[in-house]
Amino acid sequence: MKRLAICFLLVFLSASAAYAGKGELVVADFNRGEAPNNVGGDYGTWNSSPKDPSQGCYMFAEPDDFKDPKEGYCIRLDYDVQSQSPAFNGFWMKLKGVDLSGYNVLSFWVKGTPDNKFTQRFKLELKDTEGKRAVYPVEGITPEWKEVRINFKSTTSPVNWKKMDELVLIFDDILATYKEGTIFIDQISFGKK
Numbered sequence: 307m308k309r310l311a312i313c314f315l316l317v318f319l320s321a322s323a324a325y326a327g328k329g330e331l332v333v334a335d336f337n338r339g340e341a342p343n344n345v346g347g348d349y350g351t352w353n354s355s356p357k358d359p360s361q362g363c364y365m366f367a368e369p370d371d372f373k374d375p376k377e378g379y380c381i382r383l384d385y386d387v388q389s390q391s392p393a394f395n396g397f398w399m400k401l402k403g404v405d406l407s408g409y410n411v412l413s414f415w416v417k418g419t420p421d422n423k424f425t426q427r428f429k430l431e432l433k434d435t436e437g438k439r440a441v442y443p444v445e446g447i448t449p450e451w452k453e454v455r456i457n458f459k460s461t462t463s464p465v466n467w468k469k470m471d472e473l474v475l476i477f478d479d480i481l482a483t484y485k486e487g488t489i490f491i492d493q494i495s496f497g498k499k
Contacts, residue, residue, distance in 0.1 A: 329408075329498040330495050330497045330498075331345075331404070331406075331495060332344050332493070332494075333401065333404070333494045334493075335378065335492070336380055336493075337370075337378030340367060343400075343494075345401060345404055346402050347400030347401055347402045348399075349397070350397070351363040351364060351383065351395065351396065351398070352398055354392070354394045355391060358391055358393070360386070360388065360389040360391075360393075361387055361391070361393040362385070362386050363383060363386070363396055363397065363477060364384045364385075365381055365382070365384075365397065366382040366384070367380075367382070368381070368382040368490065380415075381397070381490065381492065382489075384487075384488050385477040385486070385487065387485050388485035388486045389479065392479065393478065394476060394479065395476075395477055396428070397474070397475040398473070399474075399494070400471065400472055401470040401472055401473060403469050403470065403471065404470050405469070405470075406458075406468070406470050407467045408498070409496040409497060409498055410457055410458065410497075410498060411457055411498070412432070412473075412494075412496055413455045413494075414453070414454055415452065415453055416444070416447055416452055416454055416491055417449060417451045418447050418448065418488065420449045422449060422484075423486075424488055425477060425481070425483045425484045426445065426446065426448075426483045426484070427443060427444060427445040427446075428444050428447075428476060428481065429444065429475070429476040430442045430473070431476065432458060432465065432472075432474075433471050433472040434465045434467070434469055435471045437471075438463060438464055438465045439463065439465065440458065441463075442456050442458065442461075444456075447489065451490075451492075477489075
């Protein structure tokens with residue numbers, strides 16, 4: 307009986323770990339420094355043309371420097387869209403069919419490097435399990451941590467918010483203000499405000 311109670315408690319704690327605070331779904335805090343995210347989904351980087359060595363996106367877990375106390379990790383994305391060919395790449399994260407119908411704000415923390423060698427803008431996509439997507443601009447990135455808040459339901463895209471599949475960050479050669487650089491991402495969550 308004790309073993310059953312302990313198993314139930316562990317399942318309950320791991321399932322509720324993604325839901326922190328009032329009406330907030332934390333999808334990824336990256337505190338472990340490796341996949342899966344807080345909802346059990348994998349994540350990584352992708353390249354539009356893997357055979358082109360002049361472009362790409364690479365991911366690293368970095369010690370977190372914005373939380374107090376300083377613990378856990380954030381994700382460092384080294385991207386390169388400086389190529390003779392059309393170039394785009396980025397970061398993907400599986401959402402495991404999570405129901406976002408009760409939320410309307412996507413938030414995450416972002417910053418560039420102190421030397422200002424990073425793009426000040428990129429795109430973010432949310433995809434449902436049927437492949438429908440909504441695209442959002444992310445702008446105003448600085449060398450300091452900044453919270454980005456997106457009213458993700460403001461789109462006219464016919465996304466099924468009850469069955470979400472993936473969150474994607476996109477760096478491309480047209481939109482990027484700096485073609486080769488580093489962006490840090492942390493604390494991806496959905497909320498009601």
